[in-house]
Amino acid sequence: MLAPKVLRAEEARRIDAEAGERFGVDPLTLMEDAGAAVYSVVVRTFGLGARVAVVAGVGNNGGDAIVAARRLHAAGAPVRVVVVGDPSKFPEPARRNYEVALRLGVAVDHVREPGDLPKLREALNWCDAAVVGLIGIGLRGEVRGLYRDAIEAVNASGKPVVSVDIPSGVDPDSGRVMGAAVRSVATVTFGAPKLGNVLYPGYYYCGRLYVSRLSYPPQLLEGVKVELNAPVRLPERLRWGHKGTFGKLLAVAGARYYYGAPYYVAYSFLKAGGGYSRLAAPKSVVPFIAARCSEVVYVPLEETSEGTIALSNLEGLLRLVEEAGIDIAAVGPGTALNEETQQLVRELVRSLRVPVIVDGDGITAVARDPDAVRGRGAPTIITPHLIEFCRLTGAKPEEVQADPVGSLQGACRDLNAYIVLKGAHTLIGYPDGRVYINMTGNPGMAKAGSGDVLTGTIAAMYGIGLRDPGLAARMGVLVHGLAGDLAAEELGEDGVTPDDILSHLPAAVRMLRERPNEIERRYFPELI
Numbered sequence: 001m002l003a004p005k006v007l008r009a010e011e012a013r014r015i016d017a018e019a020g021e022r023f024g025v026d027p028l029t030l031m032e033d034a035g036a037a038v039y040s041v042v043v044r045t046f047g048l049g050a051r052v053a054v055v056a057g058v059g060n061n062g063g064d065a066i067v068a069a070r071r072l073h074a075a076g077a078p079v080r081v082v083v084v085g086d087p088s089k090f091p092e093p094a095r096r097n098y099e100v101a102l103r104l105g106v107a108v109d110h111v112r113e114p115g116d117l118p119k120l121r122e123a124l125n126w127c128d129a130a131v132v133g134l135i136g137i138g139l140r141g142e143v144r145g146l147y148r149d150a151i152e153a154v155n156a157s158g159k160p161v162v163s164v165d166i167p168s169g170v171d172p173d174s175g176r177v178m179g180a181a182v183r184s185v186a187t188v189t190f191g192a193p194k195l196g197n198v199l200y201p202g203y204y205y206c207g208r209l210y211v212s213r214l215s216y217p218p219q220l221l222e223g224v225k226v227e228l229n230a231p232v233r234l235p236e237r238l239r240w241g242h243k244g245t246f247g248k249l250l251a252v253a254g255a256r257y258y259y260g261a262p263y264y265v266a267y268s269f270l271k272a273g274g275g276y277s278r279l280a281a282p283k284s285v286v287p288f289i290a291a292r293c294s295e296v297v298y299v300p301l302e303e304t305s306e307g308t309i310a311l312s313n314l315e316g317l318l319r320l321v322e323e324a325g326i327d328i329a330a331v332g333p334g335t336a337l338n339e340e341t342q343q344l345v346r347e348l349v350r351s352l353r354v355p356v357i358v359d360g361d362g363i364t365a366v367a368r369d370p371d372a373v374r375g376r377g378a379p380t381i382i383t384p385h386l387i388e389f390c391r392l393t394g395a396k397p398e399e400v401q402a403d404p405v406g407s408l409q410g411a412c413r414d415l416n417a418y419i420v421l422k423g424a425h426t427l428i429g430y431p432d433g434r435v436y437i438n439m440t441g442n443p444g445m446a447k448a449g450s451g452d453v454l455t456g457t458i459a460a461m462y463g464i465g466l467r468d469p470g471l472a473a474r475m476g477v478l479v480h481g482l483a484g485d486l487a488a489e490e491l492g493e494d495g496v497t498p499d500d501i502l503s504h505l506p507a508a509v510r511m512l513r514e515r516p517n518e519i520e521r522r523y524f525p526e527l528i
Contacts, residue, residue, distance in 0.1 A: 035067020063094025247463015256307025261334025332362015
């Protein structure tokens, strides 16, 4: 399947308008399509014998829900509608569908003020399942008043919910819960997923996510720059290849007391398919890492008094990259914050003529002088978590959380870099504004060292032949999260460690090579 595009609210509204203006697709047709899709998921999930309460707001989201109610009624299912708000405010074509439902004899109650809420609670007590279409992509600010009371009543009922387009109360552009949101077992979204459907915590509130294309002309989605991170075909692993064929990494990492980061970067490169892994680390830490990992080639470096990498290593490292034919470098994991070492990192990033992945303490270093990244002649991949991203860009965490995709797009353009914004459903941004939302991974991976495994995995994807740095970053993120999921299935989420992720990398790469469709089935919303 094609990777689903992911829409901002304004893009969804534009597509809605252009479907009618450019192609003559009637809004009534789109609403009928939407209600039919919700109907089909309700029947598939609960059967026609289930009693269904349809909770509808007085916008078009409520109109979609009422179409589903009409279809359930026509099929003989027991259904009751509760309209929350003043029905005189229904816009077209929701008003027409509301009036048709009344004429057909669908049971309709109204909650116009807080004193009417017992009607909603009674319907929720009666039903086996609910369809909720209170607020769609038109949400503005925090949910208050009657709609908030209705959302809280739905959640308090404990009944399974199918949400219409997006769970009511979830911000469509960030996934944030705006005061209160409906917890759903399934959500049917229209045209394409909204950002709030696939970014946490909105994704959690969606339950199982379904997508109905409705009657939207496909070309209306062509300019959308955000999509889910779909599997891509990995280059063939040549039967006659040698270690140099599959990439040569130089990792500049580690410091006194930081043994894990350099180990995980260097070894994960090999476990994910890379061919030749060199680790340049302070000479005092090399014996300890080498005792654990003999497959890596070590470059012992001179140290500062704090046991970090000394600036005097700069020329030797640059010479090594040229002489050894290094394909990609990883700089910064576990290098610590010694100022001399931070200067070394900046100079390396500025001077290296091969693609560089900047991670960990390396991000802190370049945040002090972003021109070290902007001026590079070779591609740069930066892998920050939220706080590192804020350090890099000067943004506040709450600003990024309010608009994660926009914040990422701005930073990628400014730095002319590929940025992997790590988190639940990691975002991969390109300098040209494209953003990919990764769906693999689980909270058991939230452990120190997991990000270092990611850095080595991205480098491995580049080494084995994905020489487009954006593709390497995307597949590195996908494989890393998939390895964590495979580990969690075997061990349970709580006990997953970076070692477990690392040990499951070969199986994850194998699945990407041999069964990419299985990855799509596991992680992508279902088309209906």
